[in-house]
Amino acid sequence: MALDDQIKQRWQSARILLLGGSAGSFKLLFRLVKLLPMDFNKTVIIVIHRKKNFFSEIEKLFAENSRMLLREISDKEPVQSNAIYIAPANYHSLVEKEGYFSLDVSEAVWYSKPSIDVTFESVAEVYKDRVTAVLFSGANQDGAGGLLKLRQSGALTIAQDPADAEMTEMPQSAIDINAAEYILSAEQIFELIQTTTDTPNTI
Amino acid sequence: MKIPVTKDTITNTQLTELIDIVKKIHGFDFSDYTEASFKRRISRILMLKKLEFYDLKHLLINDHNFFQYFLEEITVNVTEMFRDPAFYKALRSQVVPYLSTYQHVKVWCAGCSSGEEAYSLAILLKEENLLKRSFIYGTDINTEVLNEARKGIYSLRKIKSYAENYLFTGLPGSLTDHFTIAYDAAAIHSELKQNTLFSVHNLISDTGFNEFQMISCRNVFIYFETELQHRILDLFYNSLCPLGYLCLGNKETIRSDAFRKKFKVINQKENIYQKIGS
Numbered sequence: 001m002a003l004d005d006q007i008k009q010r011w012q013s014a015r016i017l018l019l020g021g022s023a024g025s026f027k028l029l030f031r032l033v034k035l036l037p038m039d040f041n042k043t044v045i046i047v048i049h050r051k052k053n054f055f056s057e058i059e060k061l062f063a064e065n066s067r068m069l070l071r072e073i074s075d076k077e078p079v080q081s082n083a084i085y086i087a088p089a090n091y092h093s094l095v096e097k098e099g100y101f102s103l104d105v106s107e108a109v110w111y112s113k114p115s116i117d118v119t120f121e122s123v124a125e126v127y128k129d130r131v132t133a134v135l136f137s138g139a140n141q142d143g144a145g146g147l148l149k150l151r152q153s154g155a156l157t158i159a160q161d162p163a164d165a166e167m168t169e170m171p172q173s174a175i176d177i178n179a180a181e182y183i184l185s186a187e188q189i190f191e192l193i194q195t196t197t198d199t200p201n202t203i
Numbered sequence: 204m205k206i207p208v209t210k211d212t213i214t215n216t217q218l219t220e221l222i223d224i225v226k227k228i229h230g231f232d233f234s235d236y237t238e239a240s241f242k243r244r245i246s247r248i249l250m251l252k253k254l255e256f257y258d259l260k261h262l263l264i265n266d267h268n269f270f271q272y273f274l275e276e277i278t279v280n281v282t283e284m285f286r287d288p289a290f291y292k293a294l295r296s297q298v299v300p301y302l303s304t305y306q307h308v309k310v311w312c313a314g315c316s317s318g319e320e321a322y323s324l325a326i327l328l329k330e331e332n333l334l335k336r337s338f339i340y341g342t343d344i345n346t347e348v349l350n351e352a353r354k355g356i357y358s359l360r361k362i363k364s365y366a367e368n369y370l371f372t373g374l375p376g377s378l379t380d381h382f383t384i385a386y387d388a389a390a391i392h393s394e395l396k397q398n399t400l401f402s403v404h405n406l407i408s409d410t411g412f413n414e415f416q417m418i419s420c421r422n423v424f425i426y427f428e429t430e431l432q433h434r435i436l437d438l439f440y441n442s443l444c445p446l447g448y449l450c451l452g453n454k455e456t457i458r459s460d461a462f463r464k465k466f467k468v469i470n471q472k473e474n475i476y477q478k479i480g481s
Binding site: 053073074075076088090091092094095096097102103104105106107118121122125126148151152177178 | 212
């Protein structure tokens with residue numbers, strides 16, 4: 001599938017780039033964070049499955065390699081443009097319609113906290129069609145339901161091509177319920193995200 | 204292939220209506236709860252009990268027992284012993300040395316749910332030889348979870364995951380040293396229960412009830428709007444002794460100048476504060 005004009009246009013009008021992944025997605029997300037420009041003019045929200053207690057260096061590693069402001073989400077933090085937010089371990093991350101994040105310690109979803117579904121559904125409700133969401137490699141079904149909700153709300157939804165993913169189940173689950181409008185390889189996803197316009201994005 | 208249609212979550216009008224019913228009939232005010240997670244809790248109840256919104260309204264108006272269930276589900280009661288081990292490490296190194304200078308240490312664990320955090324503090328104080336002159340008050344709005352807290356009995360499955368947290372705190376021995384285990388349950392040692400009291404208290408509507416050397420209220424503020432947080436921070440401020448400590452969840456950083464005038468940061472990462480002024 002080549003990238004058509006329609007997908008490029010919808011990508012450019014998005015305000016939020018939402019990224020979800022689990023096993024096999026870390027390297028891809030790391031590469032992606034590295035290539036995002038300082039004047040990206042969008043908000044990036046990343047939900048990766050992670051364990052509690054193992055003090056992870058993800059934020060540090062990502063922040064050192066990012067040109068954009070990058071931080072772990074904390075409660076009631078405003079959702080800013082030109083920033084990358086990473087969902088913390090052992091909380092679900094949600095967004096409020098007033099434009100800030102809120103956290104939740106309730107039950108794990110698909111054995112996961114943070115759960116991709118929880119964040120995706122919440123972003124769908126607030127930002128509707130102003131979102132581009134990508135579900136990468138992973139070994140469980142979390143994220144599929146959330147991606148569907150996003151698609152129903154008019155967001156541009158993309159699943160990594162299972163043939164291209166280290167772990168197929170996560171993107172495949174999304175494809176199975178027809179949550180992904182586009183099925184793209186990691187390279188195509190990178191290409192899309194690097195597509196820029198001459199006219200600056202108004203946010 | 205068509206995009207499948209799934210059931211919508213409840214609308215904002217429905218949400219307002221629901222909050223109104225609960226306030227008028229049961230006297231609990233949820234209007235300053237953060238909306239996104241509150242909506243998720245409502246949707247969860249609808250799903251678990253296979254209810255339509257209309258049924259939920261009906262039950263809330265006519266069935267008092269149902270309200271107890273509703274309250275339990277709405278207020279998130281997921282908790283752990285020694286959640287965020289680094290917090291307990293910080294308590295030991297930065298707070299306990301000061302607490303130990305008091306003849307009597309009173310601790311308020313606000314929003315204690317089934318008691319895991321209150322008992323974690325009891326274990327910590329015991330290991331620091333402070334428990335005998337300490338008293339821990341655990342409060343929650345939910346009577347059912349308080350009953351569990353009073354029992355201090357947890358499933359072995361839970362204890363196993365708490366035991367992992369315990370290892371990271373650097374406290375001596377293992378968590379199970381503080382429990383008596385029989386079959387698939389673990390009961391906390393009675394000496395750890397002696398100096399605890401669990402009681403109903405509503406942070407939104409009730410006033411202070413004592414003066415404390417330390418207040419711990421972790422992962423409760425995430426469910427409250429900023430304005431409500433500040434009202435409760437006033438309550439905490441007024442309930443602390445001079446130079447008393449306030450512990451919030453480690454993602455619950457308060458961003459306000461008014462707060463900074465009243466509390467000094469002791470540990471930024473773990474959100475431990477000390478009362479200053481007045």
